[in-house]
Amino acid sequence: MLKSLFQSGGRGPGPKRWTSMVTKAWSPPGGPDVARSAVQRVESGAPLAGFRTSGAGIQPGVEPQDINELDKLRAAAAGCTRCPLYAPATQTVFGEGPADAWLVLVGEQPGDREDRAGEPFVGPAGRILDEALEAAGIAREKTYLTNAVKHFKFETRGKRRIHQKPNASEIRACRPWLDAELRILRPNVLATLGATAAQALLGPSFRVGKQRGQVMDWGDGLTLVPTVHPSSIVRIPDREDRDAAFRALVADLEVARAQAPRGRA
Template sequence: MRAVMLEGKGDFIEWRNAARTLLLERRSPQEIDWRCRDDAAGDLFGPAPETVPLAGVAPQATLTVPQAFLSLAEAVICHSDPARFQLLYRVLFRLQEERALLEIRSDVDIAQLHAMEKSVRRDCHKMTAFVRFKEIEGTLPRRRFLAWFEPDHHIVARAAPFFQRRFTDMDWIIATPKGTAAWDGANLTTSTEPADNPMLTDDTDALWRTYFANIFNPARLKVKMMQTEMPKKYWKNLPEAQLIPGMIASAEASVVAMAERAARDAPLFHERLQAAARAVPDVPSPPAGTLEEARAAARTCTRCALHCKATQTVFGEGPADARMMIVGEQPGDQEDLAGRPFVGPAGKLFDTVAGEVGLNRTQAYVTNAVKHFKYEPRGKRRIHQKPNMGEVQHCKWWLKLELDLVKPKLVVAMGATALAALTDSRQKLSDLRGQVLSFGERQSLLVTVHPSYLLRIPDADRRMEEMSRFRTDLATAATF
C-alpha cells in the first residue's frame, strides 16, 4: 500500500500532480491510500501511514484525459469528503481503458462524481447568495468590508473571483472556517488557513431585516421550499433570518388581515391614472362632431376589457383635415404611458424611414386599430400581446369615427391587425402589400407591414431586404 498525503483544501494542482505520477507508474487504485493532512493529524489511535515521496515524471511522458473529467475534478476536489481523492483517481484510472466512461451516468463512480460536483456547485451558489458584508474602519481611501461565511466545502478560492467581479470598487475580506479571500482593488488573494468569526454587526443588519420583512408574502409561504433555498444552517449568520420563525408563526393571521384590508388598499398606478383621465375637467366641452369631442369621449371607453389594465386610452393625433391616415395595431408600452401613438421604438423607426422618403408625419393623422395597450406582465416588464379579433371589433367603432371625421384620401394600413380592422378582409397581408386599393368613397388604401415586424427580424440580410420594401411602400404613400 502506498500512502499519499495531501493538504486536501481544494488545491486541484496538488492532487493532479500526485495522480499523474501514480498513473504513469501504473499504480492501481487499490494500491493507494489517500490521506488529508488534517484528517491524519486527528487520527490519534490509527496507524501512521508510510508516506512515500512521489517519483519524478519523465518529460516525455504524457497522458490523455478528457476535458470533461478535468472540469468535474476541479469542482470535486473542493468537496470535504476525504473519499474524493480515491474516487477521482479510480475514475481517472478507469478512463485509460474505458474512454466513454463519463457518458455512463448510471455507473456508481460517475454518479457519485456528479453528486459531489453538484454539492460543491450548490455550496458556491449559497455563498454568493448569503455572504453579508459589514463595513469596518480603515485609513485607506477606499471603504473596507468584512464578511463571515461557513461553507460545507473548500470553495473559498473557487468562489472568490465572483466577489472580485461583483465588488471590485471596494476592499473586502471574506473569512470562513475553511480559508479566507481578500481583495484590495488590485490583487485577489486567498488562504486556506481557518479564520475565526469576528461577530460583527452594523447598521445594514437593520436594512436587511426591513427589506426581508417587506418582500415576505405570507400567502405564498411554503416552509419546506424556503428551507431548501435557505437552509437553517445559514440562518445564524443572516440578520434577516431572525425574523423567519415569527413570520412563519404569524403567516396565517397575516393572510387573513391582508384579505380584510384588500378592499381599502390604494388602487394601482394605472387605475389612479385612469381615474384622473376620466375626471371631467372644468373647461368648456369640445364642439360636437369634432376630433376633440371624440378624443374626450374615448378617454372613458370601456367597450372591451383592455381598459382594465391599460394606463389610458391612446387616441389618434394629427390634422383634422389630413389627406393621409396611418393606422397601426395598438399602442405599446411607451405609447401607453405617454398617451400618444407611435412614440416607441416602432414609431421612431417609422419616423426615420418616412423622413427618408419625404413623408411628413406631422401632416398625416396617425392612429391605431386598438386604442388600449394589451400586455402580459413579466416581473417589472410589460410584454406586448396581439389583440384578438373580438377586441379589434370592439374598437372598430372609434376607428370608423376617425375615418368619418378626418376623411383622408389615402389610408395606410400597417400590419395585419390594421388591415383586418379596416376591411374585414381575410386576404393575407403579403398578397396585398405595396398595392394601392380602392377603399370607401373616393378613398384609397395602401397595405404594408408594421415597423415592429422589422425590429423583430433576426437575420440582418433579410431585415435589410424588408426595410427596403418598407421604404418603397412609404415612398408610394408619399407620392400618392
Template sequence: MSETAPVPHDAGLPQLREAAAGCHACELWEPATQTVFGEGPETARIVFVGEQPGDSEDRAGEPFVGPSGKLLDRALEAARIDRRDAYVTNAVKHFRFTPTGKRRIHQSPGAEHLHACRPWLAAEFAVLQPEVVVCLGAVAAKALISPSFRITRERGQLLPWTPPGTTPGEDDEDGAPAQTWVLATTHPSAVLRTPEEDRAAAFDAMVADLRVVATALA
C-alpha cells in the same frame, strides 16, 4: 365587456379624444395606463393605422412614439412623406399585454377588442375623410380591408376602399364622387423583429410601399 363606447356624434378630434379617455367598452382599459388616441391634423390627407399602442405609447399617451414610431419616422422621411401632414392612430386604443416580472409583453388584440374600438376609428375617419389610409401590419389590414388579407401577397397595392361608417359613392363638397384608397404594409415592429442581416431589406420594402402612397398623393 362593459358598456358600449360612448362615441359623441358629429364631434371633432379634440372632443373624440376626450371622450375616448373614458371608454370602458372592453376590459383592456383597466390594466392599461390610459387610452392612446390618434394624433395629427384634421386636414391630414393620409391616415396610418397600426394594431394597438405598445408599452412606450401606453405610458406616454401618444401613438407611435417608441422604437416602432422612430422607425416609422425614418421610413416616412425616406419616402418623402411628412409625418406632420399625416394622422397616426391604432385599430385598438388600449395596450393589451401580459405582465412578466417587471416587463409587460405585447399580446395581440382579439376580435372583441377590434369590435369595441371600431366606433372610435369610424369617428376618426368621419372627421378626417383622408385620401389614403395605410394599414401598418396584418391586424390593421385584416380589420379594415378583409379578414383574408395577406400582407405577404397584397402589400403595397392601392385599393379602393370605403371607410367604416360611410356609404360607398358619397359625394365630396364639389359634388364629385369621393374615393378613399387603402394600402397595407409591414408594421414597423415587424421590421425591428427581422433578423439583423435582413433588416435593411425589410426596411427598404416598407419604404417602397410608402413611396406608392407618396406618388398617389402627388
C-alpha cells in the same frame, strides 16, 4: 353585487376587503386582474369614464358616431370602457396629427412606451416609421397616426409588460373610434400597418404578404395602401434582412405618397 356597489359610489367595506369581494363576485372577460384593476380605480376615486350611473344601473355614454369634432372624440375616447383592455392599461392612446392630414396611418395597438406616454408611435417602431416616412418623402407632421385598438394589451412577466395581440372582439369594440376618426378627418389616403390593422378594415381573409403595396379603393374616395407594421422590422435580427425589410416598407409608403393630392405630401 358589483352593480349595487357602483351605484352606491363604491363606499362601504375597506379597500382590501371591497376589492376582494368584487373581484370574487365579478368575472369580466379579462379575468380577475381586470376586475381587480377596475375596482381599484373606483376605490381610489377615479371614475369609470364612458359610463354614467342611474337607477337602471350602468349605461353607455356618448357613442363615437354621435361626435363630429376630433377634440371631442379624443376626449370621449379617453374614458372608453367598451372592452376590458382599458382596466390594466395606463390610458387611452388616441390618434395624433393634423385635422387636415392627407394620409392616415393605422397600426395595431399602442405599445409599452406609447401606453405610458399617451402618444402613438413613440417607441422603437415609431422611430423606424419616422425614418421610413422621411425616406419615402412623406412629412410626418402632415400625417395622422392612430391604431385599430386604442389600449395596450399586454401580459406581465416580472417587471416587463409583454405585447399581446388583440382578439377579434377587442378590435370590434374599438372599431367605432377608428370609423369616427376617418369620418371626421376625411383623408385622401389610408395606409394600414400590419395584419391586424388591415384585417380590421378589410376582413380576416386579407394577407399582408400577398397584398402589401397594392392600391385599393376603400370607398367614399378613400384610397388604401396596406404594408407591414414597422415593429416587424425591429424584430429582424440579421442586419441585411432588416435593411431589405426597411426598403420594402419605404417602397410601400412611396406607393401611398403617389396617391397624395399635388403639393400635399
